Every structure is written in structure tokens, then in C-alpha cells.
Amino acid sequence: MNRRDLLAMAGALGFAPGFAARSALAAGDPIAARDAYLYALPLIEMATTRARLLKAPGAAVNKLTHTRALSDHTARWVTTPNNDTLYSPAFLDLTKGPVTLVIPPMGKRYYSAAVMDMFTNNNVVLGTRTIGGEGGTFTLVGPGHASTGPNPVRIATPHAWLLIRVLTDGGEDLAAAHQAQDGFKLSGPAGGPVAAYAARDAKPEDYFATARALLASDPAPATDLRILRRSAAFLGAGPYDAAAAADGVQQAKMITIFAKGRQVFTGGWAYPRPTLGDYGQDYIYRAIVALQGLGALPVAEAMYLKAAGDDGAGVFTGDGPYRLTLPAQLPLDGFWSLSMYEATADGQFFFTDNPLKRYTIGDRTAGLKRNADGGLDIWIGRADPGGDKTANWLPAPKSGPFALYLRAYLPRPELVDGRYRLPPVVKV
Template sequence: MSSEFTPVSPAELKSAAKRAYIYTVPLVIMETTRKWRMGAGANVFNHARKLLTHRSRWVTTPNNDTLYSDAWLDLSKGPVKITVPATGERYFSLAFMDMYTNNFDILGTRTTGNNGGVYTVVGPNQAVPEGATNVVRAPTPRVWALARILVDGPDDLPAACAVQDGLFVHDGAAPEDVAPGDPVQRSADWPEYLATANRLLRREPPPVTDGLILEQIRAMGIGPDQMFDADAFDQEQAEAIERGVEEARNWLVQIQRARRSAIDGWTYPSMRNGDYGQNYTLRAVVSVGGLGALPLEEAIYMRAEGDAEEGLFDGNQNYRLHFPAGAMPPLNSFWSLTLYEAMDDGQFFFADTPLRRYAVGDRSPGLQYNEDGSLDLWIGARSPGADRESNWLPANEGPFALFFRGYMPKADLMEGRYRLPRVERL
């Protein structure tokens, strides 16, 4: 491995530093999340036995529709086998993400069906074990396996937990030792951040199709075949790198709360969502604001354009979302509207409201449709009245964001022939 690089100007180093931060921040965020979640070691599923609440802050923009089960797979010592249980008619997905946040395979209702099975997950440079079937090939040696298991109301929770019990990694998978100490986060000083990012690039080799961006940041001594050395730069160069990293970091925070191009009051996801290819900017934005997002064909995520600053909504105001009769979202599964408190760093988490109701959707108990078949959802910090509370999504009194999730969307929604109605201020 080399730490040598061609001398370049401070301006070029600043530009390279911005590119390097945008390119590597998903990798660093994944490693941070991995370290936080690996209390039981690698190759073991952690099961969240309750729906997430306002206290759940380990992943941004969580959902309140499904139980989560997740495992951090270490394939560096060999393949692992995973049993997926039969799930009946319940929505289930098990997404496999590489360390760059790309969903490279999804098992479950949409793809493999609900009958379950045994799957062998193989690392990027490993041979498939003799006799193995249902092989999943991973692009990186470490993988995040994230399952979503639909919960159809509080009474359904025990049955959903039983599905979790049937999801496991087989014995014999070697657990990985977790290095002591706190993970290096994306807010770390540039020498520590870039050293960590480069260590991860060496440990989790990027795809050959990332060759161009790697050449563009090579001048900093960063790459899967290099050793980053912050001391190799003089003061002027170091200051340029610091400015580049800081500009990239600030931009990622600002873009989470910026007004974006909206259609009838909603921003729609890129077709590359969840599997980003060479769209490194989108990948970085989603890793900060929606880590673990699924690809469009599995779930579609839309954010409502608010009427307050930075595209947010004002918790001191009241709003309504009205679906005309016969114009509900076209889906093969379910939908929900979720409200999040907006944080200063660009992340979103459930708000702590008196009802502890974080989302409403087509499975919400007591949801009332109007006589003509239309549907009104009431949003705000103040109750819309006792006769409307079954359709009320309570808000915090500060700025908040609204996200719509639709699982297994039909072509009309994915291809833009159907659009959500605008959220109205009352």
C-alpha cells in the first residue's frame, strides 16, 4: 500500500476533500451504526420486539409500521447461512446492504414469496460452498441484513415476534470481535475522519466502477490501496482540506432541510434510491437522512413540502391531507404517513407527543373514511376534535416533517402517473 501522492494545489485539495467526504460518508455512517448495534457480536440477529418510539434514535427516519430485526454479517471468515421463516400473508422483507448502503438483494414477500427458506450469504471473493442453494453474493465482506416485519396493530405483536424468532443465522458463523471505544463519527475532525474513511476503504473494497471518483481523490492519499497520512500536508494544504470537508459536511445538513423540487407539494425519490450506482451525492444524502432506505420497487418514500422555513411544517399550525374518493395510493401492500421532529443536524426522529401516535395509515385502528369514500387526515399539535381524533396525526410544537411510505408500489405510482394530494394548511 502506498501513501505517496502527486503534489497538488490547495484549491485542488479542497475540491478533492469535498468529493472524498461525500463519497465516504455512507461508509463511515454504516460503520458507526454497525459498532453501535453489535452488542451481541456479528452474525447474530438483534430483534426489536416493540415498534420503535420517540426514544429510538439509532437510525434516522424510522418507520412505525414494522418490527425491525437486523444482523451485521461478517463474511471475511467464510459464508453464513440464514433461515427465513414462513410469514403467511404478512408483509416481510430482508434487505441485504453492502457497506456503501446499496441494497444488493432483498428476500421476502415481493421477491421470494412468503414460504421462507435457507439462504447462503457468500463474500465477494469466496467460493460457493458445495451443495449450497439459494446463494446471495455480497459485494463487501461486511453486510447489514435488515428485516422489516409488518405489525397489524397491538394485538398482532406476539405473532410478529414469532416471525422474528424464526429468523436466525445458523451456528458455526465466526463472530467478529468489536474493537473497544466509540466509533468515529461523520462529525470528527478531518484527520481522524479521513483516516477512518481510508481504513474502511481498504477493509471494504469499493467496486471497480468507482474507479473515476477514486482517481479524483487519490491526490489526498485516499484509496483502497493507500495509507492516509494527515502529516504529509503543509499548513496551507491542511487548511484547504479542512475547508473542503467542512463545506461538504455543512451542505449535507442543509440539503436535508432545503426546499426541493416538488410536484403538488411532494418530493419524489430518485429511481436510484436504495441502489445508487455512481450517484454518490444521492447516496450521501440518503445515508444522513434515511439510512437503510429500500429501493423504489420495494417501498416508495415521499416527503411533503412544508410551508415553514427549510421546507418543514410549523407545529403551531393545523393541516389536512385529503384523499378524494377512488384516489388512494396504488400499492400492492400498505401505506403510512409518518411525522418526524426535525433535528439540527438534518436527521429526523419520532416526536414525543401525548398520544404517542407516530404515524397513521390504511391499517390504523378506527381510521374513518367519509361517506363518499374520501379520506381526511388531520395533522397538528392541537386535537382536531373528538370526532376526528381517530384520523389525527399529532405533531410537536416545533418544526416537523411528513413522510409518506408506500410498500410494493404499483407502476402508476413509481412512474409518476399517480400523485399524492397536497397537504393543506387550515
């Protein structure tokens, strides 16, 4: 059977396009290079974020640092930040033994402490939803180590990212939120030195060398053996053809930029896949989220909904005004917010500067004008809509493409399973 017959059979079995089932992939096959690039992208993005965070004054491995202000247009340390919670990140090194996390009593204030392995899977989310507001002490344990500490939590890779979110309304509430942050404690063996790694825009040979180094530091699970064998020329010992590598990397970058066929918009919104935050073998989705929303929580904790935009694929290019009309209460047990992001050329999203210094509108935003039924009209555009509409204006960038994301924390089952759908954003 020749290669064309193998590909035809793969298609008939439903394995193509995407990560096609092939009995053999030569080191000169750009498809193998494409798949290898996408598979390794979450590792690359995690390493890049770790390096960026460790440059902050006082930052170190196995040490919490606290952001004391809500993210604004100057925040560029992670794509699609939120403007609802204060972050307290720490990159973990569990190679020398477990690390202890103390969570203080939080009362009714929303919080989450997510621990992601280096493949960006949420191994655990300790927070309002899972352990309540009383706090506790937890022992984070890496592969190959035992734990005699309280409440052991097994982490899938020797290195990981702890990302704590603490809800605040800002302003007068910041002091109390800072006190809550300070109650989180992290202790354990000092982390080892962190090597320098190439970023996603590196030359293919440097990218794949970094991917191999990261896989040696944080081995893949056995359930990924199939793709690792298929991409062994690029993610393993090699060798591989340089031209095929360059071609495959270019294909992969186009996938991450356009994400064609991977986002389905229903009624004007793209809803997250059930695998968000714990991806299994959905490697393309995992890669796209690593680029566009690194650190995303699983859907049981939060849903990230993207508006379809003018192009039907998630990007707005018009001046507006646009309107989003929401009911008085969305089906959730937490809170919601609609965030405005300027879109970068490489597919990432960041808050945009604006005259109101307003980056989100949500159910906790002060001064909003509600309709007679308690519902809310949110006005979106580059220019102030004027009059009473100004109170509900979410400013868009002065120029260039932008995107809208709605976050729904602690969503109820009808939102998670699709029985409830958001109304669309409409051009007025």
C-alpha cells in the same frame, strides 16, 4: 490550459457543479475534500450504526437481534424509523466464509430481508415481493469466497448489514409477529472483532483516517475508480492540506444539511430517485440518504415520499392545522403510512413524543373517520383539532421544525413512474 480553463470546460460538458470532472485535483483543493467526505459518509454511518447496535445486550456480529416493539419517540438507533414493522438487524462478517439465512414461511404477512453492502446499496431484498410467503434457505457469500450452499446470494463487500422488517399492527398481533421473527435463523462463522471508528462529526483528520480504514476493510467497486483517484489525497495515502480539508468538510456538511438542488418537489411531495437503495455513482444522493434515511429500501420495494413543508424544502415550522386528503385506495399492493418526525439540527429525523402516543397514521390505523367516498382527511398540527377530527389527528412536536414522510410499500407502476401523484398537504 490553466485550472480556470479546465473548470470552464468541465462546466460546458455538464460535469459541474457537483463532482466536477477535473484532470488533476491538488491535495490543497477543498472541492476534493468535499467530494471525499460525501463519498465516505455512507461507510461512516454504517460503521456508526454497527457500533451502536453491537452495544445491545446479547448482540454480536453474524447474529440476529429482534426488536419486540414498534419504534417510538425513544428510538434513536437509526434515522427516520418506521412504526409499521418490527426490525431484526444483524451486521455480517463474510471474511471467513458464507453465512446462511433461513427465512420461515410467512404466509400473507409482509416482510423483507434486505442485505446492504457497506456503501448502503441493497444487494438483495428477499421478501414478499421477490420470493413470496413460503420462505427458504439462502447462502450469503462475500467477495473471494465460493458457495456450495443453497440459493447463493453474492454480497459486494466483506461486511454488510442484514435488516429484516416484519409487518405488525401491534397490540394483540405482537405475539404472532414475534413468532414470525423467531423463525428467521442466521448461522455461519463467528465474526471477527469490530474496530472503533470516528463518527461523521469527528475532526477532518480523524474522519479521513477512518474513511481510509473502512475502504481498506470494504474496498470500493472498480466503477468508483474515477472519484477515488480524484480524492486520493484524502481517501488514499495523502498527504493533504489541513486547511483545505477543513474547508471541504464544511462545504460537505452544508450540502447534507440543506440538500439544496437535490430534492425536487412536485405537487407538494418529493419523490425518490430511481437510484434509491442502489445508488451507482450518485454519490451525493447516497450521502444524503445515509444521513436522513439510512437503510432505505429500493423503490420497487417501498417509496418514501417527503412533504414539501412550509419552506418548500421539506420542513414544517407552523402550528397547523394542516390537512392531507387521501383517496380510499392508493396505487400499491402493500400498505401505506404517514409518519411524523421532529427534525434535528444535523438533518436527521426521529419520532416525537405526543399525548396520543401516535407516530403514524396509515391504512391499518384503527378508529379513523373516513369520508363518504372512503377517502381520508388526516389532520396534522401541534394542537388537538377537536371533535371528529381528533380521530384522524397526527400530532406534531410541541415546538420546533418537523417533517412528514409517506411510505408506500409495494408500489404499483403508476406510482413509481409518476403517473399518479399524491395530493399536497395544505394549511387550513
